[in-house]
Amino acid sequence: MTSAGRSASALPETVIRPVRGWRALGLGELWRQRDLVFLLAWRDVKVRYSQTALGVLWAILQPTLLMVVFAVFLGGPSGLPSGGLPYPLFVFAGLLPWTFFANSVSTAAGSVVASEKLVTKVYFPRLAIPFSAVAAAVVDFVLATGVLVALMLYYGIAPGWRLLAVPAALVPLALGALGFGVLLSALNVAYRDFRYVAGFLVQLWLFATPAVYMEQESTLEGGLPAAAATSEADGAKDSQEPGDAPSASPQREAVGRAPRLALLNPVNQCVAFFRAAVLDRPLPWTGLAWATAIVLPVFLGGCYYFRQVEDRFADTI
Amino acid sequence: MPAAIEVRGISKHYRITPAGSQPAYRTLREELAELPGRFRHDRRRTRTLVALDAVSFEVEAGDVLGVIGRNGAGKTTLLKVLSRITRPTVGEAVIRGRVGSLLEVGTGFHPELTGRENIFLNGSILGMTRREVREKLEAIVDFAEVGPFLETPVKRYSSGMYVRLAFGVAAHLEPEILLIDEVLAVGDLAFQRKCLGKISDVARSGRTVLFVSHNMTAVSGLCSRVLLLEGGRLASDGPTREVINQYLKSTARAAGERRWARAEAPGNERVRLLAVRVVSEAGEASDLIDVSAPFRIETEFEKLDGEGRLNVSLHIDSLDGVCVFNAISPLDELEPGTYQSAVHVPGKLMNDGVYRVRVLLVVDLVAQVDEHDAIVFDVHDTAREIPWYGRWLGAVRPDLPWSLERLPDTGVSTRHHPSLTLP
Numbered sequence: 015m016t017s018a019g020r021s022a023s024a025l026p027e028t029v030i031r032p033v034r035g036w037r038a039l040g041l042g043e044l045w046r047q048r049d050l051v052f053l054l055a056w057r058d059v060k061v062r063y064s065q066t067a068l069g070v071l072w073a074i075l076q077p078t079l080l081m082v083v084f085a086v087f088l089g090g091p092s093g094l095p096s097g098g099l100p101y102p103l104f105v106f107a108g109l110l111p112w113t114f115f116a117n118s119v120s121t122a123a124g125s126v127v128a129s130e131k132l133v134t135k136v137y138f139p140r141l142a143i144p145f146s147a148v149a150a151a152v153v154d155f156v157l158a159t160g161v162l163v164a165l166m167l168y169y170g171i172a173p174g175w176r177l178l179a180v181p182a183a184l185v186p187l188a189l190g191a192l193g194f195g196v197l198l199s200a201l202n203v204a205y206r207d208f209r210y211v212a213g214f215l216v217q218l219w220l221f222a223t224p225a226v227y228m229e230q231e232s233t234l235e236g237g238l239p240a241a242a243a244t245s246e247a248d249g250a251k252d253s254q255e256p257g258d259a260p261s262a263s264p265q266r267e268a269v270g271r272a273p274r275l276a277l278l279n280p281v282n283q284c285v286a287f288f289r290a291a292v293l294d295r296p297l298p299w300t301g302l303a304w305a306t307a308i309v310l311p312v313f314l315g316g317c318y319y320f321r322q323v324e325d326r327f328a329d330t331i
Numbered sequence: 332m333p334a335a336i337e338v339r340g341i342s343k344h345y346r347i348t349p350a351g352s353q354p355a356y357r358t359l360r361e362e363l364a365e366l367p368g369r370f371r372h373d374r375r376r377t378r379t380l381v382a383l384d385a386v387s388f389e390v391e392a393g394d395v396l397g398v399i400g401r402n403g404a405g406k407t408t409l410l411k412v413l414s415r416i417t418r419p420t421v422g423e424a425v426i427r428g429r430v431g432s433l434l435e436v437g438t439g440f441h442p443e444l445t446g447r448e449n450i451f452l453n454g455s456i457l458g459m460t461r462r463e464v465r466e467k468l469e470a471i472v473d474f475a476e477v478g479p480f481l482e483t484p485v486k487r488y489s490s491g492m493y494v495r496l497a498f499g500v501a502a503h504l505e506p507e508i509l510l511i512d513e514v515l516a517v518g519d520l521a522f523q524r525k526c527l528g529k530i531s532d533v534a535r536s537g538r539t540v541l542f543v544s545h546n547m548t549a550v551s552g553l554c555s556r557v558l559l560l561e562g563g564r565l566a567s568d569g570p571t572r573e574v575i576n577q578y579l580k581s582t583a584r585a586a587g588e589r590r591w592a593r594a595e596a597p598g599n600e601r602v603r604l605l606a607v608r609v610v611s612e613a614g615e616a617s618d619l620i621d622v623s624a625p626f627r628i629e630t631e632f633e634k635l636d637g638e639g640r641l642n643v644s645l646h647i648d649s650l651d652g653v654c655v656f657n658a659i660s661p662l663d664e665l666e667p668g669t670y671q672s673a674v675h676v677p678g679k680l681m682n683d684g685v686y687r688v689r690v691l692l693v694v695d696l697v698a699q700v701d702e703h704d705a706i707v708f709d710v711h712d713t714a715r716e717i718p719w720y721g722r723w724l725g726a727v728r729p730d731l732p733w734s735l736e737r738l739p740d741t742g743v744s745t746r747h748h749p750s751l752t753l754p
Contacts, residue, residue, distance in 0.1 A: 065443065132438060135435045136457065
C-alpha cells in the first residue's frame with residue numbers, strides 16, 4: 015500500500031464487504047448528496063400535483079376541511095376550550111403542524127417500497143428516500159401556512175415577537191417525523207404489514223394529540239410528567255394554572271380530562287408550542303424540551319435501524 | 332499502481348422459499364407462524380441460492396473487461412455487488428475511483444417530468460451534484476438530440492428519444508470506473524452505434540469499464556479481456572476470443588433439451604408432452620444456434636387414445652413476448668404410441684436474440700397441451716462482416732437476394748447490364 019502511486023492514492027477507495035456489527039449513521043454522505051434529497055422531494059411535489067384538477071390546492075384543502083369539521087362539531091360557545099381564541103383559528107394553528115407530521119410519517123413509511131426501481135438499480139444513500147418524503151411534506155406545510163395567515167387577518171390577530179420561536183417547534187417535529195418515517199419505511203421493506211400500521215398509527219395518533227383541537231392544561235410546566243400525573247388527583251390545577259389561561263370553565267368538565275398520557279406525546283408538545291408561538295401565547299418551553307428529549311433518540315434510533323438493514327433492501331424489496 | 336478493481340473471494344447467497352415465486356418480503360403473520368420452528372433450528376422451508384461463488388479477479392485501471400455467461404450465471408449480481416446495490420455474503424472488493432453504474436438506462440426517470448428535469452434528477456441519482464449536471468447539460472442535450480423537447484414531459488417522448496436522453500446522462504457521468512449492464516439491448520441502430528462509440532471513447536480515455544452483455548459481437552469488439560461466469564463461479568478469465576469460444580462450446584453441450592418425467596408430463600388422458608429439443612445443424616441438442624445455420628425443433632409426445640386428428644403448433648416468441656412465427660404441423664390420425672415431430676427452420680431466417688418456444692398439442696382443433704416457455708434458445712451472431720455490433724432491427728432477418736445495377740449515363744440509350752448479386 016505504501017508503494018502506491020500518488021495519482022492512484024488520490025482516488026477515493028471503496029471497500030465492499032459483508033456488514034458486520036454497527037455502522038455509522040452516514041449522515042455525512044447524505045449531506046454530500048443533499049441535491050438528491052432536494053430533487054427527489056421536488057419530483058414528489060411536482061408529480062403529486064401535476065395531474066390533479068385542483069393541483070396545489072390539495073395541500074391547502076386537507077387541513078382546511080379538517081378545520082371546518084372540527085369547528086362545526088367541536089367548536090362554538092359550548093365546545094372545546096380554545097384559550098379564548100376563535101375556535102377555527104385555534105384548531106387550524108394546531109392542524110397545520112399536525113398535518114405536516116402525519117403526511118410526513120405516512121408518505122415516508124411507504125417511500126422505500128415505492129422506490130423499488132431505484133433501490134434495485136442504483137446505489138445512493140438510501141436515507142435520501144424517506145428524507146425526501148418529509149422534505150416534500152414541508153412544501154405542503156408552507157403552502158397551507160397561507161390559510162393560517164388568512165385566518166389571522168380575518169380574526170384580526172397579529173403575531174408577536176414569539177413568532178421567532180416557530181422553528182423551535184418545527185425542528186423537533188421534523189426530527190420526530192423523520193425518525194418514525196425512516197423506521198417505518200425500513201420495516202415496511204421487510205414486513206409489508208407496516209403499510210397498514212403506518213396509516214392506522216397516524217389515525218390513532220391524532221386522538222393522542224389533543225393539543226390539535228383543544229386547550230390543555232400544560233401539566234408539564236414546572237414538573238416532570240410522572241410527578242404531574244400523580245398530582246392529578248388532588249387539585250394540581252391551583253398550583254399549575256398558567257397565568258393567562260382562562261379560568262376553569264364548565265366546558266372543561268363537560269369534555270372530560272384530556273388524557274394525561276398525551277402529554278408524553280412529543281407531537282402534542284410541538285403542536286402546542288407551535289400554536290403558542292404563532293398566536294403569541296406564553297411558550298411552553300418545558301413541554302418542548304420534553305418533546306425534544308424524546309424525539310432525538312427516536313430520530314437517531316430510526317436512522318440506525320435503517321442503516322442496519324438497508325443493504326438487504328435490494329434483495330428483499 | 333494498484334488495480335482499479337480488486338475482487339477477493341466474493342460470494343452472494345440468497346435465501347429463497349421453495350415455491351420460488353414467492354416474494355422475498357414477509358408478513359409478520361408468517362414470521363410469527365414460523366417462530367416455533369426457529370427455536371428448533373428448523374430451516375427446511377428456505378434454501379440458499381448461491382448467485383456468486385468465491386469469485387476473484389482484478390481489473391487494471393484503463394482496462395475494458397467483458398463479463399459473459401448464461402442467464403442466472405451471476406453477471407448482474409456481480410455488477411450489483413460492485414456498484415454497492417447489494418452486499419456480498421462473503422468476501423471483499425476494493426474499488427479505487429468514482430464508480431458510475433448503469434444497470435438500466437433511465438433509472439429514476441419520471442414520465443411526468445420534463446426532459447430537463449429528468450436530466451437533473453437522473454444525474455443526481457447517479458451521483459452528480461446539480462452544479463455538475465448544469466455544466467454538462469448542453470453536452471447531454473446535444474448527445475441525446477432532444478433540444479427542442481427539453482421542456483416537454485418525457486411521457487410524450489418517443490422511445491428512441493427517451494433512451495437517448497437516458498444514456499446521454501449516464502454517458503456524461505465521467506467516473507473513473509464505469510459498470511455497464513446490457514445497455515445495448517435498447518434503441519435503434521444509429522443510437523446503438525453512438526452508445527458503443529461513447530463506451531469506446533470512455534475506454535480510450537483511460538477509464539476502467541466493466542461491460543456485462545449477452546451481445547458477443549459487442550463484447551468482442553470492445554473488450555480485450557473477458558470473464559466467463561458459470562453458475563456463479565468464475566469459469567474462465569482470459570483473452571476475448573478464447574473465452575467466447577469456450578462459452579459457445581460449453582453451452583452447446585448441456586442445454587437445448589427439456590424432458591418431463593411421465594408423472595409430471597404436461598397433458599391429459601389423450602396426449603402428453605414428453606420432451607422438447609432444439610437441435611443444431613450438427614445434430615446435437617443445443618440452445619445456442621448460429622444465426623446463419625439451419626436448426627430444428629423436435630417435440631416428443633405420447634398419444635394415449637387412438638381417436639382424433641393431431642397436430643403440433645409451436646409459437647416462437649421473442650423475449651419481450653412478440654410472436655415471431657407460429658409453425659403448425661399437418662393434421663395426422665395417430666395410433667396410440669410415442670411420436671417425435673420435428674420442424675426444420677432454415678438458417679438466415681431468425682434474428683439474433685433469445686427465443687421462447689410455446690408448445691401446443693392440438694387434437695381436433697382443441698388444445699390438449701399448452702406449455703409456455705417449454706424451451707428457450709439463443710440465436711447468436713459472432714462472425715459479422717460489417718463492423719457494427721448492434722442488433723439488427725426486425726423480428727426476422729431473412730437472407731434476401733439483392734441486386735444492383737449501374738444505370739446508363741444520361742443521354743445514352745438503355746442497355747442491359749448484368750446484375751450484381753450481393754451475398
